[in-house]
Amino acid sequence: MSTGPVGVAVVGAGAISEAYLRNLTSFPDVRVVGVADIDAERAEAKARAHDVPAWGDVGTILAIPEAEIIVNLTVPAAHSAVATAALRAGKHVYGEKPLVLDPGEGEKLLAEAASRGLLVGNAPDTFLGAGLQSAKRALASGLIGTPIAANAVMQSPGPEPWHPNPEFFYQPGAGPVFDMGPYYLTTLVAMLGPVSKVVATARQARTTRVIGSGPKLGTSFGVEVPTHVMALLDFTGGASASATFSFDSPASVTMIQIIGTEGMLSLPDPNTFVGPLKVRATGDSEWRELPISGTTTGRGLGVVDMARALRGGPPHRASGTLALHVLEAMTALIESAGLGGFRHLSTTTAEPEPLPAGWDPHAATLA
Numbered sequence: 001m002s003t004g005p006v007g008v009a010v011v012g013a014g015a016i017s018e019a020y021l022r023n024l025t026s027f028p029d030v031r032v033v034g035v036a037d038i039d040a041e042r043a044e045a046k047a048r049a050h051d052v053p054a055w056g057d058v059g060t061i062l063a064i065p066e067a068e069i070i071v072n073l074t075v076p077a078a079h080s081a082v083a084t085a086a087l088r089a090g091k092h093v094y095g096e097k098p099l100v101l102d103p104g105e106g107e108k109l110l111a112e113a114a115s116r117g118l119l120v121g122n123a124p125d126t127f128l129g130a131g132l133q134s135a136k137r138a139l140a141s142g143l144i145g146t147p148i149a150a151n152a153v154m155q156s157p158g159p160e161p162w163h164p165n166p167e168f169f170y171q172p173g174a175g176p177v178f179d180m181g182p183y184y185l186t187t188l189v190a191m192l193g194p195v196s197k198v199v200a201t202a203r204q205a206r207t208t209r210v211i212g213s214g215p216k217l218g219t220s221f222g223v224e225v226p227t228h229v230m231a232l233l234d235f236t237g238g239a240s241a242s243a244t245f246s247f248d249s250p251a252s253v254t255m256i257q258i259i260g261t262e263g264m265l266s267l268p269d270p271n272t273f274v275g276p277l278k279v280r281a282t283g284d285s286e287w288r289e290l291p292i293s294g295t296t297t298g299r300g301l302g303v304v305d306m307a308r309a310l311r312g313g314p315p316h317r318a319s320g321t322l323a324l325h326v327l328e329a330m331t332a333l334i335e336s337a338g339l340g341g342f343r344h345l346s347t348t349t350a351e352p353e354p355l356p357a358g359w360d361p362h363a364a365t366l367a
Contacts, residue, residue, distance in 0.1 A: 005031045005366055006307035007066035009091075011058055011082055012073030013037035013046040015163065016096060016299070020071060021050040023300035028364035030069075030307050036061035058082060062089040068310065069094055071303060076173035080105045083120070087112050092310065094121040094303050097182035099323040101173040103331055103347065106324040113320065119310065120320030124183050125302030127190040128317060128355060129273025130294030135258075135265060136354055138290060139191055143279060144260030147192055150241035152184045153255040158227070158247035164214025167221045169247075175225030176245035177330050183270040184243060185233075185326045187256060191267075193237040194348045195329045202226035202337035205248040231333050236348070273298055297361055304361040311366050317352035325349040 008030045010017055017035075024032050034054040037043035047055035054064060061067060062085060070086035072079060072095035080100040083093045093113070099106045099122050113120045126132060139147060154176065160166040169179055189195065204227050211219045228246040235241070256267040263281035268274060273296045278287040295301065302318030309316040325347045332343035 005029055006068050006310055007031050007033045008069045009034035009061045009067035010071045011036045013042045017073050019299045023298055025050050027304050027361045029304055029366045033066045034061040034064050075168045083109055087118055092119045094306055097123045098178050099327045103328040106327050110320050121302050121306040121316050121318050122323030124186050125318040126270055127187055128301040130292045130296050131268030131275045131277055133294045133355055134277050134292040135267045144265055145262030147239050147258050147260045149259045151257045152243040153253050154180045155246040155249035155253040160209050161212035170223040176247045177229050181245050181330050182326055185329055187270040190352050192235045192239045193351050195345055196234045196236045197342045197344045198233045198332045199342045200229055200231040200333040200337040202229045322349045
């Protein structure tokens with residue numbers, strides 16, 4: 001078994017890469033050795049900005065011997081091809097969400113990894129942050145009794161007011177369900193266990209959108225996916241949930257509440273790593289804020305957890321199995337919305353184990 005920090009290379013130097021590179025270059029248990037992008041100048045700029053020693057196209061970066069984990073930050077349509085190429089180059093893969101575009105591709109990807117003895121991990125890793133880890137501990141303590149139901153809402157005007165290249169958010173593999181749904185569904189699975197069946201309805205408010213910032217300001221583009229989806233989900237443990245995912249709201253609303261036999265928990269925004277976390281016990285007239293503990297660093301926690309697993313630590317939590325289960329749930333929601341009726345899931349996953357007390361991505365643990 002290898003020792004010392006794990007070499008990591010980033011593929012995809014778009015907007016989200018800044019947060020990953022900023023954090024990954026600050027974690028002592030990983031060492032960023034390369035950046036790849038189809039735009040060579042963009043890859044070089046990102047690498048130089050974060051003191052990464054190598055840059056180039058995907059093939060160049062996959063050839064770096066020290067690159068043990070490939071962090072795949074490409075657009076969803078490229079996730080499968082890039083991840084497969086990385087596995088065939090002998091690299092472990094950690095990808096942005098969603099895992100791939102459909103569950104069949106996801107099953108093939110995990111089978112390829114297993115056949116080669118390689119790991120697959122996937123975003124979101126927000127459930128490893130202080131806010132949601134504290135929520136998980138509160139549930140485990142019995143603070144609200146037995147969880148019986150949950151309500152989840154993600155409503156926004158969509159990303160085109162602020163994102164300079166928002167077109168891919170409205171193509172297959174994205175939309176509010178595939179773009180934002182992973183945060184909410186991963187959180188629900190982390191808290192309540194795997195999903196057994198789903199049903200949904202969907203709408204599309206308009207067929208074109210207009211870019212609101214950047215060099216393409218004012219440019220129109222087409223919408224290819226549902227933009228307002230309402231869902232019901234049943235969990236194998238007995239709980240149920242309602243969920244709304246929308247890019248059609250004039251105002252942003254984010255919420256997850258879990259209802260138990262003895263009270264309710266109001267969880268933090270699952271697209272963050274912080275709080276607030278609130279409880280309202282049966283009979284209380286007001287919410288009470290709970291203290292949170294853990295890391296609030298941001299994106300990249302799942303990569304560190306995976307790196308430590310590679311060096312003999314416990315299994316990583318933001319796993320490919322979890323991501324595949326969430327992907328199947330999202331796909332089933334869209335299928336149900338189009339054709340009607342419940343969809344039963346064939347995949348399952350274990351609830352991710354809580355992080356141990358004192359887990360710190362900035363603490364060096366790999367000698």
